[in-house]
Amino acid sequence: MAYTIDLTGKIALVTGGASGIGYAIAEAFLEAGAEVIVTAKTDTSLEKCNEKTKYGVLKKIKLDVTNDISIENLFSQIDDLHILVNNAGIVKRGLEFRIEHFADVINTNLMGVMRMSHEALPKLALTHGNIINIASMWSFFGSPMSPGYTASKTGIIGLTKSLSNAWYEHHVRVNAIAPGYIETKLTKPLRDEKEEKEKITERTVMKKWGAPKDIAGAAVYLASDKANYTTGTTITVDGGYSIT
Template sequence: MNFEIDSFRADLFAGKHVLVSGATSGIGLAIASAFHRLGAHTIATGSSTTKLTALRDEQSLVGIRFATLDVRNASKISAFVGELPRLDVLVNAAGVARPHDEYQDDVFSDVLDVNLRSVMRLSQAARPLLEQTRGSIVNIASMLSYLADADVPAYCASKTGVVGLTRSLAHEYGRLGVRVNAIAPGYHRTDMTRIFWESDDLSTKIVSRTALGRWGEVDDLVGAAVFLASAAAAFVTGVTLPVDGGYVSGF
């Protein structure tokens, strides 16, 4: 039983159309799967052909449309979104980190391109469709929107930018009836954080600072995403909701 999903009405998003970028693994895939289980017509995009092929064969994910999309390419985004018949929810979950290498100019630029500029590209492309449905956008920020990590300066900068962009788009799109919010994950078990949760020393330090005393799982982010996209958050916009078990508020 998945309590994160079972907390919501099973047909909550029936008839709705949801697009999730960066959804071939981790956070994006968990969120795409959640919307699908709640009745939405869900499209999950990624850039890895190998991952997309494997996911299409996954029995538990049957019904989700997996599609290739390079979020760094504005023209491909416009063409892709332009073919959609309807859109109620956009989740911008595409993200990368290149520890230690982000001090190189080309790497720094590429991380910002994927993590920050793609949010603007997809949001702008989706704007007309979301206006028609009075839909919403959920962006994925990070605890590093507020904290520093010297190993990933581009990641920190891009995720901090997501928070600011979320506020700006909320005010720009709000007059159209479109809400824009973000989630700031903490330490969740994903491939990106594997180096931390596979190390006993590093994992212990993380858990000891986290108020709830454990690692987050990707499913812990599902409820926040569904809530922000639902009618229950009809008067919520421009906010970034921390889902970090109390890590940022710790010491």
């Protein structure tokens, strides 16, 4: 019998799961047998998101993680919850030295994770569920162009440790994944700068950027019972970028 990861009977919520890394995680959760809800901030992204995947149908709900009413509205549509992936995120490269942009990025990437985790806790406590936060290479390094993004993603690692410590009394595990450079719409402006794109490719041990699905395996593992002794940790999935 093959060694398998089975998420049958689990209900997962992936914020920002209508595209990119979140969508790949959502598809993989479906493949593993879970029911999956994905969200986007805008109607355009929700409409563009193909809910009919090879492995089943995704439920789509609009969500702004900076808005308490939007979060309340989302949770009013969810009964049980086993897995929360805090994946929604933005970067405002080059603009984040201005305080309004710095604040916007922190509010979305870091405070959004706290808001969502706090609202999800009562449901996750009932199912002994888990949270997966999406960190970044900029959790470890200092971006000269994106101080808000760096601060938010460094904060994700600290928040993951703190919540994992606090919430195991509810049998809720909290972990993070730090992706390397992945081809998504978030990194399109960076990839359009030929020199920057090349620099990153060259530094990466595997000499290539990742695809969204490269992140999904770590998420399926962390979400599953196979990770039942794992909490407070960050798994790096970066093709070797961070070891050079």
